[in-house]
Amino acid sequence: MPYAGEISRKNPSCFLFIVDHSASMEDPFASGTKRKCDGLAEVLNRFLYELAIKCAKEEGIRNYYDVGVIGYGATVESAFTGKLAARSLVPIADVANNPMRLDERPKETVTSSGEAVRRIVRVPVWFDPVAAGGTPMVKAFGLAASVLRGWIDAHPDAYPPAVVHITDGESTDGDPTVAMRGVTQMHTSDGNVLLFNVHISSDPHGKVLKFPSSADGLPDAYARMLYASSSYLTPFMCATARAQGLDVGDEAKGFVLNADLNLLVAALDIGTRASNPLR
Template identity: 40%
Template sequence: MPYQQRIDRRRPGCFLFLVDQSGTMQQAIGGSAQVRKGQALSDTVNDVLYAVLIECTKDVREEEPRHYFDVGVIGYGGPGTVVPVVGGDGRDPLVPSAHLPRYARVETREKLLPDGEGRYRPVSRRSMVWLDPVWHGSTPMCAALQYAHKVLKRWAARHRDSFPPIVLHVTDGMATDGDPRRAAARLRRLRTADGRLLLFNLHLSARGEQAVYFPSAPVGGADPATALLYEMSSELPAGLVEEAGYADRIAPGARGFVYNADVPELVDFMRIGTATTGRVRAG
């Protein structure tokens, strides 16, 4: 049965974040005039990386976290621009979780957080920052997926006994460099002994429309990106959904896909996509 492997230092897991940094990411998210899509995305990724760091720190007296995961963040935006934005290099952008603190800076930042009434309120707090909001140019999604394949093919070959890599892809639009379905299918065919790579996709909305939330069947609609991103997405393993605490909200057979997301859906998406942090065991 796939997707059962626990995670330890001999069998680390892998998260790769693909983040759209095209020009439209400067638009407000969910129809709000307060929060730009690029800002919401960078804040959420920073929070997730910090959560991974905490899960990999078994003893606060240790000098650094343990190597339970390899983590990469790939940004894409502009004509063919696909670059690692957190450590690593062009050939291998993955960073061992033990090294994540080296690539962060600590700042006191004012974040806009939901107040439960449809608005956002400013909250100041000290945060570790890996990713800054960036937006420019077009949306070379196909190139980003192809780059991810190159990186994760090597990783999977070196970690045959590990839980398969998880790719968390966040975008706000259609690819400008072709049809990404072929590149996505090729990426999903990568595997370890524990199963195929998992590719989850989230579309950020600027319109404040109702979200399509982890559907188990194709969803009709005027926007062709809905069907395209659904087709690109892996089915959510039941174990991940349960470990993230969402079993009562997500139907069996659901795809790892959210459309027209606002900040709460973005947070849910990241929590489910990184639920394997709960599988860490000493060793």
């Protein structure tokens, strides 16, 4: 049965994000005034924060995952900065121990006696918002393919990498269908690489689609391309989506269209779930 592999320090898995840094990310989400680039940076920082905590033990971070973030816009390259700059896939311990900076933020907590206490907590930041240039999606997927090829060669029996592609627009360097297929055709002995296409939008009238099971009702060729290129959700991901109140079929695909910030967060959560606990 695919997607049943153990995720452990001996057999780590991999998350690769391919994120749109084009100029249009400066525009706000359809709902609200938050810029898409701000929302994306927040969501990625939050994801890495939670992944680091998930892998944390009292002695430090356990390397259950290698993580990469490819940004594409004015450039196509690893979005990590500082000590992680230019690194394509980074063990989660290195990610956790090398944020770009640690912000100090106030946090209110309630003690066991019911007293509200305000204190300062340290919050890691890996990414600031970026919005510049075009949408070279083909080039980004080409880079992703070369990164994943190396990782799979080194981890042929691992739980397959999950690739989460977040974009707000159409490719400006050609049809990415072949490049996306190049990624989803890669596989370990436990299954093919999983690709999730998350389309975020500034269009208040855009039709919102959440993990559709068929191409019926897709508004245009671009949406159909993203749908066709996306992987099917694993049964565990389907169950996770249903537990979150989403109406998904057994053949749901990892694709959302015209997502707002909440749907973006939900899509990341669903697309990065493995059925087995960490070992």
